[in-house]
Amino acid sequence: MKKIVCFSIFLLFLTAFAQAADTIKIGLMGPLTGPWGNSGKEMKLAVDLLAQDINSKGGVLGKKIEIVAVNDEGTTQGAVQAALELVKLNVTAVIGSLTSSVTEASQNIFSEAKIIQITNASTAVRLTEKKLKYFFRTCPRDDEQSRVIVQTVQKMNLKKMAIVHDNGLYAKGLADDVRLLAGQKGLTIVFDGSLIPGRQDYSDILKQIKDSNPDVVFFAGYYQETGVLLRQKNAMGWKVVFIGGDGAGNADLTLIAGKKAAEGFYFVSPPLPDDLISKEAMAFLADYKRAYGFPVRSIDAVFAGDAFRVIVTAIDETRSTDPDKIADHLHTGFVDPSGLTGSINFNFKGDRLNDLYGIYRVDADGRFIIQRMFQYRQIVK
Secondary structure: OHHHHHHHHHHHHHHHHHHHHOEEEEEEEEOOOOOOHHHHHHHHHHHHHHHHHHHHOOOEOOEEEEEEEEEOOOOHHHHHHHHHHHHHOOOOEEEOOOOHHHHHHHHHHHHHOOOEEEEOOOOOOHHHHOOOOOEEEOOOOHHHHHHHHHHHHHHOOOOEEEEEEOOOHHHHHHHHHHHHHHHHOOOEEEEEEEOOOOOOOOHHHHHHHHHOOOOEEEEEOOHHHHHHHHHHHHHOOOOOEEEEOHHHOOOOHHHHHOHHHHOOOEEEEOOOHHHOOOHHHHHHHHHHHHHHOOOOOOHHHHHHHHHHHHHHHHHHHHOOOOHHHHHHHHHHOOOEOOOOOOOEOEOOOOOEOOOEEEEEEEOOOOOEEEEEEEEOOEEOO
16 A cells, blocks of 8 residues: 555656646746735736636647746845745746846846846846846836936926935936936936825925925835825925826826816826737737736736746847746847737847837826826837
8 A cells, every 4th residue: 555655646746747847937026915916916917817817828838827926025035035936936937026126136036047037127236236137127227217207397398396215226227317307407306305205294294395395205115105195285385396206096086186186296107908909918908808807907917918028039039048048038039029018029138129208197086097108218108
């Protein structure tokens, strides 16, 4: 009886090994719980949907795609644990993570393991300035975003700017870029400071900013703090123009701020899903809604879909899962003219070569209304 049991276990092991060998594992590292949980879950739903479509057509290189999702909880500590787990699981490539500080915490782990990593939402400039061979991103980076922000302020003929950030990797880097470019364009910086994220009362710093008498306040940070600032600015009766970066472009912003307080707020972001104009994007958005019964809310999910498509296409075009072959191809020979968010190719740093941004204003109903869309530094909408 013992021999039969041992032999059965051995057969199960061989079966599991054979199944694993018949799949190509692609990791998804993102915040599946916590404050960023909704965005992380949307990333997974998008990637799962695209993987199902590929698998229904026979997979790639004769193998099915297996999505391995790991929760990094939106923290740097969680990112380290998630990255180590994905390395242990022997994934071919990884999509994620969401925020720049979390992605940075995982970079060296994947680089040392020679695993392709494509972030879909981490925009901090220094992530690609390291020139890590296996690191790429499908989202634009912050120095392009800062150009659109300053251009928007100039177009509104505002001269005196207050700059505030949350001191994180993404926010501080974006604030630095905006400060530099604003100075070059002749804007006057009347306030320049930071706040502590996670607080529910910023009335002290708002009073300091108001006393500096700016025409416009630029906040580099995420939607949680943006919402609190807008709510308390409204309670002060202060009507100053307020503008943010892509970290503010979350549907929950108006829930935190309230529609009245959020009205008139501007932010710069890659186009939100409903504003994408390619036929590939529109088809994907329709498939997503049909599959799940609700629409995509976050552009981060669409960029995650682009990252998945890049990985699968590169594997197919190189006929290999070898990380060096894939990385070399992405750096020098890869062009996908039919990406969900437009044409995709990369430079030697791993940055996407085309910028894609929209200027948004929150209306009285809490809707994000696009004012202009830029691609390749040209207005396209």
